[in-house]
Amino acid sequence: MKKVSKVLVGILLFGSLFFGISQIEANAAVETNMTPTQFTKKTYEYQTITIGTNVGGRAEFRFNKGDGSATKTKLGSYSVSFREYWTKSDIYNYWGRVISENYGPGPTRYGKATIRIQ
Amino acid sequence: MKKLRLYNKKTVFTVITVLILTISTVSYTLSLLTEANQQVSQSITNFSRGTYDILIRPPQAHTELEKQLNIVENNYLGIGDGGMTMEDWEKVKKHPQVEIAAPVASIGLFTARERTFMLEKDPLDAKYYEVEYATSDGVNTYLNNDSSFVYDFGVSLAPFNVYPSSLEVDESYVGDYVASFTFPVSYHQVVAVDPREEGKLTGYDLTPLLEENLLDTYEYEDGKYSIPIMSLADVSVPVSIKLTIDDLAEPTEEELDTWMDAFIEGNPMLTLIEHRDVYHQVVEKHISGKRLQREKVVELTPDMNHSPFKQALLFLDENDQLKLEDRENDEIALGGAFQMNSQRIGYRLSPVVYQIDDEQKLSVNQIGVDEVYNAPIYRKIEEVEFYQIDDSGRPLNNEDYVGFIENGTFSIKENTETLASTPLGIYGSEQPYMASDSKALLHPSAVPGSFITTPAHGLVSIEHAERIKGEAPIDAIRVKVAGITVYNDEAESLIKQLAEEWRDEGFTVDIVAGASLQELPVEVEGLGKVMQSFTTLGAADTVVSSWNAMQLALTILYVLVVLTFVIYTFFNLLSDRLKDEQLLERLGWSKKTIDRLRYREWSLILGLPIFIVLMGFILFGRWSNEWLPFFISIVISVVYLLLFFLIDRMDKKVLHVVTKQRNSITLQNIRFYRNNILASVVQLFLTTFLTCFLPFFLLQNVSQATKTRLGSFIHGEIEGLFVVIIILLYVLSLVTVYQTLSRVWTLRIPEIKLFSILGWEKKTIRAYFLKEVFVWAGLAILTGWIVSVVVMSLVIEITVLSFAVGILGALLILFITWLGSIYTLKRVQSKGGDKLANRAS
Structure with a gap:
């Protein structure tokens, strides 16, 4: 009897812990994917960068060229593309991010753009 | 057997009626004056104190506008280069006699997020x-x-x-x-x-400015380094x-x-x-x-x-x-x-430079044109870079980052009922407007450099001021002195003492209790005449002095007119019975019996009105719980009784002495009837003075006080009372003159009869008597006018208008007296002279 109780308590504890952690992970599990994370282009040459996420529902996808210009946003689901060019030859740390409407913000992903003179 | 009476019933009834009227009106008017004084004091207490008492600013903070005109523009604390440290503020705040010490630090002009x-x-x-x-x-x-x-x-x-x-x-x-x-x-x-001190001062809930860890993913690092802001x-x-x-x-x-x-x-x-x-x-x-x-x-x-x-x-x-x-x-x-770096660049505005001409008229010159909108710029603006960024747009130092997260709004419209709320210096909601069209309200355009100093459009916590503005960011500290419940002499003295204390420390200190708004025309280059709100310092003083002066002037005049009227009436009544009493004495009546008869009649003449008025005010007091008129009527009754006894004693000594005929007949007659016309002379003098002086005195005082909103409010409340008092003044004076003329002509019925018997025409008889009236009334009116001009020149500014209107007023009084003379003379002629003349013919 005592053994059964211990097992039951163990199962309950494990279950509650498991589901609790799952819940936490669900909130914190917004991932930001960005492709490519590295490329080389000439100035004024367009590059498409796609930002995606693992969570469904409506999300805001943000992209910044890393050159001090404004951050662009688009509302979408799972992934959104931005088509950009750079005007000066340099190495830029561009970044992308997802803010899910249901699950909150995801991490910022950085990429490296090497821009050469045309 | 009927009791003997020396006064006929009609006279007794008239005098009783007049005395009831004078005792009651004087008592009530005086109580109204006292009440109005209380009302003004109450208004000043309620509205003039404003929300703080002392304004502390850095040394040399007075602008030219303050120095020359003792006014500051609306929202004047929204602009400033600082000059006081956080330590200065802490020291003021910790002063035992300070209830509130609310600092203001102008941060600059910012745009919202560029998006x-x-x-x-x-x-x-x-x-x-x-x-x-x-x-x-x-x-x-x-x-x-x-x-x-x-x-x-x-x-x-x-x-x-x-x-x-x-x-x-x-x-x-x-x-x-x-x-x-x-x-x-x-x-x-x-x-x-x-936020805390400002909240106490304004009643706004500014605690959202203190919130930490606000999340805003549109901000750098999700708002980790951002500042909460409340928007207007x-x-x-x-x-x-x-x-x-x-x-x-x-x-x-x-x-x-x-x-x-x-x-x-x-x-x-x-x-x-x-x-x-x-x-x-x-x-x-x-x-x-x-x-x-x-x-x-x-x-x-x-x-x-x-x-x-x-x-x-x-x-x-x-x-x-x-x-x-x-x-x-x-x-x-x-x-x-x-x-993300929208608030990296801001602008610091310099104060508007107002040109003040010889007539103290204000103008503002345009100093430039905005390149983007071609909009005029009226003041110096300095572009400020609040932090530096690298090529990717990231701040070089996170701690320097300036970015706002809007965390609530505040409203200043809901506080406009507080008359003195505006001197807070950053919440003035009065919009300037075109002088030609009061509906054409002005506000700054999107371009920095407007001549309008707006209320604060964004509030942030003072804890960020040092980081954004430097070591001495505070432009002003608004202090509310502790322990003041009523704005009276004691409070004023405490405020002055504290102000002196901080002045000795080198700060620019102003006592702003009583400050209120006034509108002034400002000639704005390229725009035209604009009506703009300014804040006067010490408006309560102006209102108090204006009200005190008016109260004093009216009270003195009113008391003089009433006393003259009463003395004159008593004097006439007692003189009238003198002959009858002498006759009774000759008939063997003892002096004691004659006196008893007089006092019995006067106890009715004076006692009945006093009794009626006192009863009336007791009823009024019970109905309205207002007992002041009752107490004043007791005092007035005692004064009337004293006057009676005084005149009663004096009257017996008055003798008309016929002197040698050295002057013209007219002057001889005036001299002979001097006691009868004296009251009229006094009333005409007072009425002329009142007509020539008081309107301009009031106008000047009222216009001076009503320049401010507080003054307008208070004068708006008490103007009705002035009208009542001035009407009473004129009525009593004119009644005295009318009575005088009636009595003098009645006394002179034998003369009129004689002239009629001698065959003088009515016109000639009238001209004969009117000549006398012209002389004594003219002299009284002329003296009243001269005295009013002298007093006016000493107290207020004489203008051509006031001078001309004064002369017209004096002439009008003379004309009314002349009309009154003709009317009363005609009445007397028709009563006596004509009948006799007809009989003689």
Whole structure:
């Protein structure tokens, strides 16, 4: 009897812990994917960068060229593309991010753009 | 047996009526004066203290306007270079006699987050968009020089077939299903306050400024280094947008090739940035023709909820209305662009330089023109970079970052009922307006450099002031002195003592208790005459002194007129019975019996009115719980009784002495009847003085006091009382003159009879007597006028108008006296003279 109780308590504890952690992970599990994370282009040459996420529902996808210009946003689901060019030859740390409407913000992903003179 | 009476019933009834009237009106008027005085004191206590007592500013903080005119412009604390440290403030706050010490630190002019407004677009559609920006100061509209356009041919032919008018337009344009354009920036005054002290001073809940860890993913590092700001809810952003949308014909592949060939290296963006003219030529020559001229124009203005530091993205709803994104209410922008460093650059304004001419008229000169909107600039502005960034747009030092997260709004409209709320210096809601049209309200345009100092459009906590503004960021500390419940002499003395204490420490210290608004015309270059609000210092003093002076002047005149009237009436009544009493004495009546008879009659004449008035005021007191008129009527009754006894004793000694005839008959007659006409002479003198002096004295005092809103309020409350008192003054004076004339002519019936018997015509008899009236009344009126001119020259400024109106007033009184003389003389003639003359003939 005592053994059964211990097992039951163990199962309950494990279950509650498991589901609790799952819940936490669900909130914190917004991932930001960005492709490519590295490329080389000439100035004024367009590059498409796609930002995606693992969570469904409506999300805001943000992209910044890393050159001090404004951050662009688009509302979408799972992934959104931005088509950009750079005007000066340099190495830029561009970044992308997802803010899910249901699950909150995801991490910022950085990429490296090497821009050469045309 | 009937009791003997020396006064007939009619006389007794008339005198009793007149005495009831005078005792009651004098008592009630005096109580009203006292009451009005209390009302004014109450008003001053309630409204003049304002919300704080002392303004402490850095040394040499007085502007020219303050030095010369003792006024400051509305919202004058919104501008400043600082000068006091946080330690200075802490020291003032810890003073045992300080209840509130609320600091103000002007931070500068900032724009809200630079971001876009968007409209949804089918990615396959080819559309032309043109955006024109404008800003307004309420009267003039200024158009932005740059008109922005985008030719977006959609993605059907090429993945990104977009031709913007500039790099800036391109950086804001998201494309695909989002057509986005920059929402124009506008600059707004941000002021740092201490949320706790400011909350105590204003009653606003400013605790949202103290909130920490506010999350805003549009801010750098999600708002970790950002500052909470509360936005003024009562103002909107002064910009408008004209959006033109047109359909485009889809180009063929050949056309597209031709365009690419025309661009440098086949690259539109390269051509736009490095060969702008070529780009625009290509657009004009090849692309603009694709417009189908089916344009739709939409005028966009921010809605009423769009307060200055609302920072959400904007979008056009299905009704083409510009909306702020509000995801909680499912109002969503599908995309856009925003800048995280929007508050990196701000502006510091210098105070407006007011030109003050010899007549103390104000004007403001334009000092420049804004390059973008061609809007006038009226004051020096300094561009300030609050922190530095690297090439990628990240702050070099996170701790220096300045960015605002709007965390609530505050409203100043709800506090406009407090008359002295404006001197707080940053919440003045009075908008200047064109002098020619009071409905043409003015406000600053989107361009920094307006001559209007606005209320704070954004409030931040003082704890950020040092970081943004430097070591001595505080421009002013507004102090409310502890333990003051009533604004009286004691309170004033305590306030003065504290002010002196801080003045000794080197600060600029002003006592602002009693400050109130006044409007002044300001000639603004390029705009015209503008009515602008200024704050006067010490308005309560002005109101008190004006009211005291008026009260004193009226009380003295009123008491003199009433006393003259009463003395005159008593004197006449007692003189009238003197002959009868002498006759009774000759008939063997004892002096004691005669006196008893007199006192019995007077106990009725004087006692009945006193009794009626006292009973009346007791009833009034029970009904209204207002006992002051009752107490004053007791005093007045005692005064009347004393006057009676005094005149009774005097009257017996008065003898008409006939002197040698050295002067003309007219002067001899005047001299003979001097006791009878004395009261009229006094009343005419007082009435003339009242007519010539008091209106101008009142006008000057009232206009001086009503320049301020507080003064207007108080004078508006007590003007009715003045009218009542002045009417009573005139009535009593004119009744005295009328009575005098009637009595004198009655006394002179034998003379009139004699002249009639001698065959004088009515006209001649009238002219004979009127000549006398002209002499004594004229002299009294002339003296009254001269005295009024002398007093006026000493007390107030004499103008040609006051001089001329004074003469007219004096002539009018003389004319009324002349009319009264003719009327009374005719009555007497018709009573006695005519009958006798007829009988004689």
